[in-house]
Structure formats: C-alpha cells, structure tokens
Amino acid sequence: MDFDTQIKLAVYGHFAETGRRPSPDEVAKLAGSDVGSVLDAYARLRAQRVLVLEADGSSIRMAPPFSGVPTQHVVMVGGKEYFANCAWDALGIPAALHQPGEVHSRCGQSGEPLHLEVDFEGPEPSAWLFHCLVPAAKWWDDIVFT
Amino acid sequence: MLFFRSEEQVREWCTARGYSMRPLVSMDQLWTLAITWYSTRLQENSRRPKPDEMRAIFAGLGLVGDFWDPQSDSFE
Known part of the structure; x- marks a missing residue:
C-alpha cells in the first residue's frame, strides 16, 4: 500500500x-x-x-462524506454521532460505514426537522427531496459552498 | 446540497435568493448516489467516479442534461 x-x-x-x-x-x-x-x-x-x-x-474540513466541523446534518450510526457535509453525504455516512443509521437534518427553507431512518436497503419511504444548486461541473470550484 | 420538505419549499428557497431552481432528486435516487460514491470509501482501493462514470451513474437515475454533466461548460 x-x-x-x-x-x-x-x-x-x-x-x-x-x-x-x-x-x-x-x-x-x-x-x-x-x-x-x-x-x-x-x-x-x-x-x-x-x-x-x-x-x-x-486541519481537515472534509473527508467526504464526513465533516470535520459541526453541520446541520447529523447522522447517528452505532451510537456514534457524525457530521455530514451536505444532504448527499448524510446518506453517504451509513453507506460508507455499511451500518443502519438515523439522519437528523432540516428543510433548507422552512427549518422543519427531518428524521430519516436508513437501513441496509436505504432510507425509509419519504417524500422529502434533495436539491443541489451548483452544476456538477462546478462542484469543486468551491466545495464548501456546494 | 440540502434537504427540502417539498417542491414548494425548494421554489421558495430559490426565489428568495434569486437562484434558478435545479432538478429535484428523490430520497431513493439520493441513496443510489450515496452508495455509489461512498460504499467503498473506507477501503484501500476506493476512488471517486471518473467523469464518464459520473454521467452513466446520473443517467441511470434519469439525471441527464448539462446540469449533471461534470465536464459541461454551460455554466461559466
């Protein structure tokens, strides 16, 4: 290696x-x-x-999907608390750890809390949506903003 | 990259900031993206998808067009 x-x-x-x-x-x-x-x-x-x-x-700001600093996207897996960089990464943490988890976040507009259970097959049925403002070609121009 | 309760909430968020509304992604689609990007991230031989692979992944989820093209120059 x-x-x-x-x-x-x-x-x-x-x-x-x-x-x-x-x-x-x-x-x-x-x-x-x-x-x-x-x-x-x-x-x-x-x-x-x-x-x-x-x-x-x-200092590490991001090791995607993990965030090195607290964020609004908190993920509980195996009794441990993780911070995700964004909504995508919030689901990425259970995916990376290959364990069920619980995502705690909020609506970007209203602030309504989101509690989403994630198991080995994915998230529980949910009508919540993911929205990405920045085009894929620009994600890494300013990945913290993205 | 944020969660929203509904399409209306996305529209309000974009309007308030003067942004164009982008394609919406369901939680099931997002799970596929999360698995594809991160399921091997803690392993020795992991790597990020290359641009062609990204296009194929997005297209497989119905996410097509310049917005999802990692090499598009339509957003200068």
Whole structure:
C-alpha cells in the first residue's frame, strides 16, 4: 500500500471510529510517520478530491462524506454521532460505514426537522427531496459552498 | 446540497435568493448516489467516479442534461 493510501485510511478510520477529525499528529502516529510527511500527503489527497483542508493547510474540513466541523446534518450510526457535509453525504455516512443509521437534518427553507431512518436497503419511504444548486461541473470550484 | 420538505419549499428557497431552481432528486435516487460514491470509501482501493462514470451513474437515475454533466461548460 502506498503512503498516501495509508494516510487516507488513517484519516477515514479515525472519522469512522470517533466521528471527529484527527489532528495531523494523530494521523502521523496511526501511520507510523511524521507530521511533515502527513501534511505533504494531505496536499496530494486534496488534489485527488479525497480531502478538503481548512485555510491553515493542516486541519481537515472534509473527508467526504464526513465533516470535520459541526453541520446541520447529523447522522447517528452505532451510537456514534457524525457530521455530514451536505444532504448527499448524510446518506453517504451509513453507506460508507455499511451500518443502519438515523439522519437528523432540516428543510433548507422552512427549518422543519427531518428524521430519516436508513437501513441496509436505504432510507425509509419519504417524500422529502434533495436539491443541489451548483452544476456538477462546478462542484469543486468551491466545495464548501456546494 | 440540502434537504427540502417539498417542491414548494425548494421554489421558495430559490426565489428568495434569486437562484434558478435545479432538478429535484428523490430520497431513493439520493441513496443510489450515496452508495455509489461512498460504499467503498473506507477501503484501500476506493476512488471517486471518473467523469464518464459520473454521467452513466446520473443517467441511470434519469439525471441527464448539462446540469449533471461534470465536464459541461454551460455554466461559466
């Protein structure tokens, strides 16, 4: 396994285990490496659209579907709390973890709460909708806005 | 990328912000997208879909046109 893949798996494994973003130091320890090498790998993983970093270049904002910061999309899986980057990623967390979950979010316009059970076959029947404002070709121009 | 209770709520949200309303996606369609993008994300050999693969995935869900084309230049 190449180094960047080791770092990616360390980051994603930490999110899956804790629901929270790891620090570069934690990733270095998990991968048996050093912080400088981890940050170099972060930059390459950003180019592959696997990670999104904060302006400091070292804190993980997104490891899709996981969010490194609290959002309005909260997903409970196996008794753990996760934050998703968007509505798509809210369903992406149970999909990534291969476990049933419960999505807690809200209507983008009215604020009405959404509680959606998700099992191995997908979400319970629901008339709620997903709306994406940004065209697919532009998603990564500003992925945080998207 | 947000959840909405109804089409009317989407319309109100777009109108209030001066945005064009985009194609609507059902929860079942969204689950297919979530599985396709993320079911292997924690595995060693995972990767994001390439543009041609994205088009095929979207088309399989009936999501077609420039809006869903990852290489469209119609939205400069």
